[in-house]
Amino acid sequence: xxxxxxxxxxxxxxxxxxxxxxxxxxxxxxxxxxxxxxxxxxxxxxxxxxxxxxxxxxxxxxxxxxxxxxxxxxxxxxxxxxxxxxxxxxxxxxxxxxxxxxxxxxxxxxxxxxxxxxxxxxxxxxxxxxxxxxxxxxxxxxxxxxxxxxxxxxxxxxxxxxxxxxxxxxxxxxxxxxxxxxxxxxxxxxxxxxxxxxxxxxxxxxxxxxxxxxxxxxxxxxxxxxxxxxxxxxxxxxxxxxxxxxxxxxxxxxxxxxxxxxxxxxxxx
Numbered sequence: 001x002x003x004x005x006x007x008x009x010x011x012x013x014x015x016x017x018x019x020x021x022x023x024x025x026x027x028x029x030x031x032x033x034x035x036x037x038x039x040x041x042x043x044x045x046x047x048x049x050x051x052x053x054x055x056x057x058x059x060x061x062x063x064x065x066x067x068x069x070x071x072x073x074x075x076x077x078x079x080x081x082x083x084x085x086x087x088x089x090x091x092x093x094x095x096x097x098x099x100x101x102x103x104x105x106x107x108x109x110x111x112x113x114x115x116x117x118x119x120x121x122x123x124x125x126x127x128x129x130x131x132x133x134x135x136x137x138x139x140x141x142x143x144x145x146x147x148x149x150x151x152x153x154x155x156x157x158x159x160x161x162x163x164x165x166x167x168x169x170x171x172x173x174x175x176x177x178x179x180x181x182x183x184x185x186x187x188x189x190x191x192x193x194x195x196x197x198x199x200x201x202x203x204x205x206x207x208x209x210x211x212x213x214x215x216x217x218x219x220x221x222x223x224x225x226x227x228x229x230x231x232x233x234x235x236x237x238x239x240x241x242x243x244x245x246x247x248x249x250x251x252x253x254x255x256x257x258x259x260x261x262x263x264x265x266x267x268x269x
Contacts, residue, residue: 001135002128004089006039006067006232010211015226018213019066020237024049026060032238033064041069041234044079045094048239051082055123058087062127069141075101077116080108085120087127090141092168092213097150099157106163109142114163141165143213146201147173149180155201159208166211166231167201187217202229 009016019037021029024047033040040061042054049057058068069090070083080091093105107115114137121132128136144158145151147170151158159167172185175194183191189198198214205212206229213232216222217240222233236244 001131001139004067004139004141005065006090006141007139009038010231015230016232017222018069018232018234020215020234021057022047022049022237022239023242024053024057026056028238029057030060030064033061033066037066039067039069039090039232040064041071041090041092042083042088043071043237044083045071045073047071051079051086054083055086058123058127062087075105077108080105081117084109084117084136084140085122085124087124089128089139090143090165092143092145094145094147094170096144096146096158097148098154099161102144102158102161102164105144106142106161109140110137110163141211143168143211145170147171148177150177152178152197152200155204159204159210164210166213167205168232169198169201169212169214171198171215187215188221198225199228205229 006016016038019032019035019040020043021032021040022043042057044050044054054070061068067089068087069092070088071092071094072079072083075093075096080093083091091109096102096105108117109115111117111119111133119133124132142164143166144164145168146155171187171189171194174197175183175189175191176185178193178197189195202212211231212229214225214230215234216225217236219235222235225233
């Protein structure tokens with residue numbers, strides 16, 4: 001089985017950057033994967049796509065060499081096993097708030113005796129190489145999301161679940177939940193109580209030998225997260241990059257066109 005390059009990079013002490021695909025289109029995914037991200041995650045929870053879109057996106061990104069992952073819609077064995085059989089090398093599972101839920105999640109990613117994953121790697125057998133049944137348990141990454149006050153209360157027990165590889169922080173939901181709805185959901189939080197929670201998550205991961213990942217809005221904040229000890233940072237995503245680049249272009253045009261129009265008026269035309 002082809003080795004998981006993320007695990008190799010982390011073993012070398014290198015932090016990684018993860019791309020995020022929310023648009024259900026193979027060409028968009030191919031463009032994202034060509035930009036040099038270490039990994040790319042397809043978002044089946046909040047993304048505008050489903051499994052029928054995710055499969056050709058995996059195919060379009062294969063040649064890039066990026067490690068391909070998926071965030072599943074929920075703690076659902078069918079959804080988890082489908083993305084694995086489609087070729088995902090890692091799964092991020094949302095709303096895993098208790099150690100029992102995390103243990104259940106891990107069991108769906110692992111073949112027996114470590115778990116209950118059903119064998120049928122339809123596409124993975126071509127994209128990941130041979131011997132999947134005996135090597136996948138060591139190569140596939142299981143990331144449980146910490147994004148609620150309940151999960152924070154259970155953080156230590158969650159991190160102690162056997163077979164878990166890492167924690168992935170959803171800062172929008174986490175800040176909203178920790179503040180009892182006082183804070184507007186969003187990325188790149190600087191509120192002291194949220195920053196403290198983000199640092200507590202890293203510390204818990206280090207105590208239990210786990211990798212810590214977080215969703216960021218900017219490269220500057222991602223660098224800050226890495227300085228705290230995060231191993232994987234997601235910076236933006238396809239829909240945000242598209243909106244930001246288009247918005248900046250239109251704004252610049254309006255500015256320059258206004259200057260040009262003023263110059264023309266001043267010229268007496």
